[in-house]
Amino acid sequence: MNQNLHENYQVLVCGAGPAGLITAWKLAQSGISVALLDRRDPWREPVLCAEAISKSGLLNIVPQIDDHWIRGPVNGVFFVSPNGTRVQYLQEDAGYILNRAAMHKGLAQRAQKAGAHCHFRANVKKIEAVGDRWQAEVTFLDKQSFKITADAIVDCTGAGGTLTRNIPELVKLEQGRGDLESGVFTLLEGIEHEKDHIQLFFGQKYFPGGYGWVFPRDDGSANVGIVLGKEQAKGNPARNLLRQWIENTWPHAKIGQFFGGAISCGQSTDRLALNGVFKAGDSASHVNPISRSGIAEAMLAGRITAENLVLWLEADAEEKRRIEDSLWGQWMEAQGKTHLNIARAKPSFASIPDKILDKAAEKIVKIPVEKRSLPRIFFTTLLRSPSLLWKMRSLMGL
Ligand SMILES: Cc1cc2nc3c(=O)[nH]c(=O)nc-3n(C[C@H](O)[C@H](O)[C@H](O)COP(=O)(O)OP(=O)(O)OC[C@H]3O[C@@H](n4cnc5c(N)ncnc54)[C@H](O)[C@@H]3O)c2cc1C
Structure with missing residues (x-):
């Protein structure tokens, strides 16, 4: 399934779990040039999940x-x-x-058919701002590396992901440091x-x-x-x-x-998008604190992110900022408010x-x-x- 990557995309999606697969698929369906990378084949068994x-x-x-x-x-x-x-x-x-492995493969095929460039066993080592765009350093299994530049990056690297940490332009972005x-x-x-x-x-x-x-x-x-x-x-x-x-x-x-x-399983009130970097799924703490992180939450976050990115790519600088500002509120409306209430009750529930x-x-x-x-x-x-x-x-x- 691996495709030759280009040096430039409108959007680079890092991580092909449920959040990344949906983000890339929805973006490609909207005619956006998008690359989807994951450091492993997303259908490699076992998927760490009860499914x-x-x-x-x-x-x-x-x-x-x-x-x-x-x-x-x-x-x-x-x-x-x-x-x-x-x-x-x-x-x-x-x-x-x-059967998550089968679903991941099916979604990757749909994303590819819609026009996304999928490349797996490609580790996104780091990202950095270059002018008003973003550059990602990608390494492949054979240790070769490659640079991709994109207008926007979506971090879907899952629980504990560190891709957006320690980057001056992203200090106020949600870092998935929750529990x-x-x-x-x-x-x-x-x-x-x-x-x-x-x-x-x-x-x-x-x-x-x-x-x-x-x-x-x-x-x-x-x-x-x-x-x-x-x-x-x-x-x-x-x-x-x-x-x-x-x-x-x-x-x-x-x-x-x-x-x-x-x-x-942590909750956050930090931003979900900043300066062209968006976060979705577990890496953005899009999770229910009692049932814990979930596939459906990650998929929903992916869809919301893609819908916003389609508008963001067409927007001028001021409008881009407004869209980035609004993302957290959109998540709160969708599920975040409920999750925050659950988070307050969790310590009592757990004991x-x-x-x-x-x-x-x-x-x-x-x-x-x-x-x-x-x-x-x-x-x-x-x-x-x-x-x-x-x-x-x-x-x-x-
Ligand atoms: C033991 C266990 C059981 C679970 N059971 C359930 C369940 O029954 N039902 C349910 O709904 N949820 C369950 N979950 C939670 C569910 O698996 C996650 O919520 C969901 O996978 C989150 O999707 P995501 O896309 O945000 O992240 P992930 O699915 O974690 O995907 C992240 C992807 O990013 C890739 N990646 C990470 N870093 C990089 C990098 N630097 N470069 C390139 N790629 C990178 C990873 O390889 C991975 O494929 C379970 C989780 C665990 C651990």
């Missing part, structure tokens, strides 16, 4: 999806409390378990699990400040992992906790290799005592399954402790 996405989150951005992007449907969730009480929540067609939490998973064979439900586990023993998951895969195995709160997990490596949880819960399961990654979760779960299982809604599950949990209700008032917009 669950809400149906609306995906179809909102990509209405026409290919069948082979989907491993299976998600029609419900089991919330599992610390003592093992399982609360089923049914929602037909809630989401999908993706990074560790997520670890493995593919487990030989465990009983519902094929069309995801399972989320809570409790301070194995998931301090976070949660555990069992997400089904199409080959009969399950993606089993944990994410831990940054503060609560200190001194408790996620890998150790994952291993202990698995060995104690499914002693006969065949455990695969462990894979880990940084999960972005709900196990016995409250157990009592809530025992109460909720008495509600007929078809009458359980997410707000009802949530409030039944909070009502176990009035002080929690007060601490989490930001979730109710108070």
Whole structure:
């Protein structure tokens, strides 16, 4: 798929995860000359992800999806409390378990067909301002390097990306320095699990400040992992906790290799665009702090960025500045405001005592399954402790 790169583009997109793929595809569809680079093939397995996405989150951005992007449907969730009480929540067609590698490849092909120049195994080493444009130094696997100049750069390099740091022109730009939490998973064979439900586990023993998951895969195995709160997990490596949880819960399961990654979960009020550099996805903290960073959020951020860039490229200097200024507000309207409210409630959410979760779960299982809604599950949990209700008032917009 690698194409010969030119020395000049209107836009250079760095990073071909969900944010970068959507940004480049949408820009190319609008007739913008765009290059999309990634230091690895975006479809290289395993993609560090549990691959669950809400149906609306995906179809909102990509209405026409290919069948082979989907491993299976998600029609419900089991919330599992610390003592093992399982609360089923049914929602037909809630989401999908993706085959992200296939989706990344499909999106890259669509971007390429629309006119984007895609080049993978190309590391963007650094960017610097040259006059009123930007220059990127790119190195390939064979250590050859190449310079690309563009009117604008989009940084979609994911959680912990450093591409825009320590650059005088970008001091006020969001730097994705928000909390990074560790997520670890493995593919487990030989465990009983519902094929069309995801399972989320809570409790301070194995998931301090976070949660555990069992997400089904199409080959009969399950993606089993944990994410831990940054503060609560200190001194408790996620890998150790994952291993202990698995060995104690499914002693006969065949455990695969462990894979880990940084999960972005911080919030920021910093700028999302400045002097021709735009940020989208995990590198811009476009994330829900409780469910943590997500594919759908990154895709949405990519689309918003592309739409703004199309206008920015046509604009005079004053209008360019106005568009850059407005980007943060646009994200706030789309999702950011909700995320900030969630961020305020997160410390209380992360420290709900196990016995409250157990009592809530025992109460909720008495509600007929078809009458359980997410707000009802949530409030039944909070009502176990009035002080929690007060601490989490930001979730109710108070
Ligand atoms: C263990 C784990 C499980 C997860 N499970 C889920 C889940 O079930 N559902 C969900 O919605 N989300 C999940 N996520 C989060 C999801 O993977 C991210 O939110 C999403 O991938 C963010 O997309 P992005 O495009 O911003 O960044 P990324 O997908 O991280 O893409 C960034 C890309 O930039 C490239 N890159 C970085 N630096 C450079 C450079 N200098 N030059 C060139 N290329 C570069 C990288 O190679 C990478 O391909 C999970 C994350 C982890 C770690």
